Amino acid sequence: MTDVRQHPNIVLLTSSEIEEVSGYVGNFHVRVVKKARYVIEGDCTACGDCSKVCPVMVPDEHQEGFSFRKAIHIPFPQAVPSAYVLDMANCLGNNPIACGKCFEACQKKCINYDMKDEVVEFDAGVVIVATGMETYDPTELEEYGYRKFPNVVTTIEFERLLSEGGPTEGHLVRPTDMKQPRRIGFIQCVGSRSRKRGNPYCGNICCMNTVKDTLLLSEHYPDAECTVFYIDIRAFGKGFEEMFVRSKEAGVRYVRGIPGEIREDQATGNLILSAENSSTGRVEDFEFDMVVLSTGVVPARGSEEIRRKLTLSKSPDGFLLESHPKLKPVDSPTKGVFFAGCAESPKDVKDSVTQAGAAASRAGILLAKGEVKIEAITSAIVRENCVMCGACAKVCPYNAIIPPDKAKGVYPSVIEAACAGCGTCSAECRFDAIEMRHFTDEQIMSQIDALLAEKPEEKILVFACNWCSFAGGDGAGTARLQYPPSQRIIRTMCSGRVDEKFVMRGFEKGAAMVLVSGCHFSDCHYISAVRWTQKRVEKLWDRLEKLGIRPERLQLEWISAAEGVKFARVMKELDEMRKTVAPAEVAETRRIIEEADRKKADRKAAKPQAL
Amino acid sequence: MPTTGDVRIGVFVCDCGMNIAGSVDCPSLVEIAKSIDGVVHAEQNRYTCSQPGQESIRKAIAEHKLNRIVVAACTPRIHEPTFRKCAADAGLNPYLVEMANIREHCSWVHQDDKAAATMKAADLVRSSVERARRLSPQKEAALKVHPAALVVGGGIAGIQAALDLADQGHKVYLVEKSPTIGGLMARLAKTYPTMDCPT
Secondary structure: OHHHHHOOOEEEEOOEEEEEEEEEOOEEEEEEEEOOOOEOOOOOOOOOHHHHHOOOEEEOHHHOOOOEEEOEEOOOOOOOOOOOEEOOOOOOOOOOOOOOHHHHHOOOOOEOOOOOOEEEEEEEOEEEEOOOEEEOOHHHOHHHOOOOOOOEEEHHHHHHHHOOOOOOOOOOOOOOOOOOOOEEEEEEEEOOOOOOOOOOOOOOOHHHHHHHHHHHHHHHOOOOEEEEEEOOOOOOOOOHHHHHHHHHHOOOEEEEOOOOOEEEOOOOOOEEEEEEEOOOOEEEEEEEOEEEEEEOEEEOOOHHHHHHHOOOOEOOOOOEOOOEOOOEOOEOOOOOEEEOHHHOOOOOHHHHHHHHHHHHHHHHHHHHHOEEEOOOOOEEEOHHHOOOOOHHHHHOOOOOEEOOEOOOOEOOEEOOOOOOOOOHHHHHOOOOOEEEOOOOHHHHHHHHHHHOOOOHHHOEEEEEEOOOHHHHHHHHHHOOOOOOOOEEEEEEOOHHHOOHHHHHHHHHOOOOEEEEEEOOHHHOOOOOHHHHHHHHHHHHHHHHHHHOOOHHHEEEEEOOOOOHHHHHHHHHHHHHHHHOOOHHHHHHHHHHHHHHHHHHHHHHHHOHHHO | OOOOOOOOEEEEEEOOOHHHHOOOOHHHHHHHHHOOOOEEEEEEEOOOOOHHHHHHHHHHHHHHOOOEEEEEEOOHHHHHHHHHHHHHHOOOOHHHEEEEEOHHHHHOOOOOOHHHHHHHHHHHHHHHHHHHHOOOOOOOOEEEOOOEEEEEOOOHHHHHHHHHHHHOOOEEEEEOOOOOOOOHHHHOOOEOOOOEOOO
């Protein structure tokens, strides 16, 4: 931590919050509000004279409220920067009549009650998001009596009670009688791995943290009796299994089974619980002096705000979504933004350090190169056709389109450095006012026509996205999975590019079936573009039905790059469906669409001003 | 970009040894390609991606004044960068190269029906030629990267990332919302597996 303070290349801004990040890769502009500390950071020697005379006592957040701190305080002795901070919300008053004791006590005169919040602005080429995590608050799990029974504590509270820098200087006592607890129970997976309450995911660190705590206890308090209630012990890291074995050898009892409820013996403050030990099938009763709830983890408060400011996505668990779960685990889908630590998923210290190194390395590539190549496949506004409806800006997963301002006559514009080239805007634009470079309407239409030039009624036209379903087709090939030769694939970068008119053109040209395929929602290479694919296909199903064309002839499938087997299976299923489409049905479809097109053309001709 | 007239397309059909030639009639495919409007050259290669294969493309570009290239071979997810670079070396914009995937999406998955596989491969080549005809040169613009990094959050991950970047010589702004760095880690008694003090 002190290395950060001393490093000549690091500007450390504490008590600071990001107000705004604008711009794009290579050129982010950042506005930070540095909250007033009321102590001149560089002048403070952390002598503590101010704190000694401060009359205000408030619960100490760093000690989980187990002890008190003054209004003017240092968060903990090793804090960086090593400077006191005045908590103005609790300060008696900043005029000498009210108090002013700290000001008088400070020989360096570095306390300034009139200090103001400061706005700091700077440019940055890259961003690393390391907003971290918090532990789950188990209050909602009423059966455990947290906050009702003082001797039921959470992992972090227990850490403070064990810590040499803690409220008891490392002497473990329990809250009710300040006596050393002998029988200690640990309940695992509190708020984790549950579909009903808390969170469905594994907290990752809680098993090993409990194993660590039991080892610390057996070392310092040989008479301590520890019992751990668990579902599975996940000791998968290097040296972890060995720690778990040491803990068992030290006499810690591991009971496979989670207690349903904790009761308190009001006379003693002891905690009584029973659990079904699934290894023996018996229900056992237990009495403890203290129970530790091994709580899971959740994204840090405030990470949601940062997420919005940087237009990032989150996975269903609430943590930030990486660009690719295997191949780009520290890249965000927004170019130039990377993740370190628990912002992306729960991790322990070692994994956080590892990922931070990876993020620094990935970000360092851009900084070292000094320039970044931007995507050639981007969208461009065709002003002659644009009606300034703003649909393009609304659907862009990257906020790469500045919306139009109809009142001022300002057309929408594309920030090319932010555009990733999915083509969703182009497909959503009903006025042909967006050209997708390298994947133009004209190019794709010509491919459809070429593929369906001969015997279209025997063919299935397939639109496949580059990253997932096209790659899934590659996987089927690599595994030599055989399927009928009736399908013809057109590749787009994203299924979001598939315009309604492409599908209609396929039917008009006589395709027996059309398939639109893309990534699974969580895999979408373009954050959330695939959601627009789904909406569009649903709209098309309605349209086909209204026209009298069987909607089943248009299919939608999510196939990942790893799902070669699924790709081959879908192709076989589609071929079976294709066989139910008779040539007469195809001919009828062509007639319906041609007639609809003719009517549309007639309407346009009748309203020449619309052209 | 004109779609007829000036367009001079070259089609390169890859055998990929027997990987493609085993279930697609490659000589017929070359003949079909030659018959498409705008295709001024078509040839068959044993391995188009090999050095001799690429050399053949470069030679044909010069000899036949090709301004569009279609490579009917494996998936573009493998060799599109190879052929783009090959074209660029011969002075052609890399975005004027198009691939028809007649291996993963055709020869490998229709091994028992050579006639149908060849028909499908011909469709894929026609589709690629039509697309190639309408391709425009594209440019990957370069943007300057401002030489500084923002690190949001001063827990262990933010600290480590900031130090690593700073040690690489880059300027770093480390922004932390509380009055000290250290984050959640600073509140732990000891950290596993080393059982030492976190601060």
